[in-house]
Amino acid sequence: MEAPMHSMNSLFDQLGLPSEALAIEEFIEEHAPLDSGTALPEAGFWTASQSAFLREKLMEDADWAEVIDELNAELHFRLED
Template sequence: MDVSKKTLGTLFEQLGLSNDTAAIEAFIQSHNLLNRAGPIWAEPFWTPSQATFLKEALEQDADWSEIVDEMSNLLHKP
């Protein structure tokens, strides 16, 4: 059982993305969702496996759900 603390860095790593601070900030800036509605996992920039992971994390209220919500909030910020 994985009991490690989930962070944006570990989420990005889990999604197979670069997880250093600069890469995370660049991703958030280049994928801004300010004027879009809908679930984060439905966005076209995710691969099918990334979208499935995000959807399941939120639907199952999994360990990852809080950090996925945090990422969603960051992506929706002006």
């Protein structure tokens, strides 16, 4: 059986954040680029429970890991205009 694939929208839902496309784009624009030395779960804008969720799912290489990696890339490598 293939593991379920999660979308960016479902990740934001899981984190308790607005999950509409515009809200996600605004979140990324507000918080990017993250310093290269800051791991995504350690970023200062997460609540303790959000940070724990991200850290746990990445460590488990859970089915959430792929979309978390996508968010990580968006936040670390987004170029400023």
